[in-house]
Amino acid sequence: MTLAQEAETEARAVLDEACRTAGIDASGAELMRLGENALYRLPGRIVARIARAGQAMAAAREVKIARWLEAHQVPAVQAVPGLEQPVVIEGRAVTWWVELPPHRHGTAIQVATALRRLHDLPIPTGFEIGRLDPFVRLTERIERAATLTEDDRAWMRKRLAALRTRWEVLPAGLPDRVVHGDAWIGNVVGTDDGRVVLLDLERCSVGPPEWDLTSTAVKAFTLAGISTDDYRRFVASYGHDVITWQGFETLRDIREFRMTCMAAQVAGENPVRHPEIVHRLACLRGQRGPRPWTWQAVP
Known part of the structure; x- marks a missing residue:
């Protein structure tokens, strides 16, 4: 088995x-x-x-x-x-x-509209929603990355420590709001009955709205998964361009590292996926040229 x-x-x-x-x-x-x-x-x-x-x-x-x-x-x-x-x-x-009824990944405008509506909500007082932790479960995923060498894991540990330090000194940005926490296009869908629906709420918490906006910027400029025109429409619809913020590169690097740690976890459970984690690590280490990079989706 x-x-x-x-x-x-x-x-x-x-x-x-x-x-x-x-x-x-x-x-x-x-x-x-x-x-x-x-x-x-x-x-x-x-x-x-x-x-x-x-x-x-x-x-x-x-x-x-x-x-x-x-x-x-x-x-x-x-x-x-x-x-x-x-x-x-x-x-x-x-x-x-x-x-849900039949649905598909949201468009850039649909994602922006959904995030704008979410970010405009008051912070809930009836229960403890918690603060955003962009590093949740990353240590566990690194240590369980059974297909990686010890040198690779050592590099990831060092990278994680550096990203934690950068997170602690983020410059001022938009006021903290309720954020989705994992707002990539696949977690906002358009349904056949005309709704735009938020999925996967497990990372929803209070934090910088820029964290949610960074997911679409990464989709556009790290992975070339949407066009620059789509990204401009996203910015126009939401009303703010996260790329212009001084803290953007930190959030981008954390998001890319999270995606890499997920690939490491998947490869540990399904070694057929090992080439993808090797490729992503090479990209982060500057061995695959500048962004955008081609990353294969992992479950």
């Missing part, structure tokens, strides 16, 4: 037990994605999300955030109402969400 098969078997066992606990029908459950989280489609337009071990508090906070956004009429993924969430099975938090 491969590592991926083992992970799927473990996730399905957790799902079955969680559904029994919550009184939800798990018959015919369909695996949608097996990555950072495992997603299953269930009867009744319910999507079950199974987090990695140790994420129960984050999962509970995500449900609260989703319900807070719904109360403020901000279109976002909706937690199934009437259920106590999460259910924790063998250390893994399971939450349930209303399945």
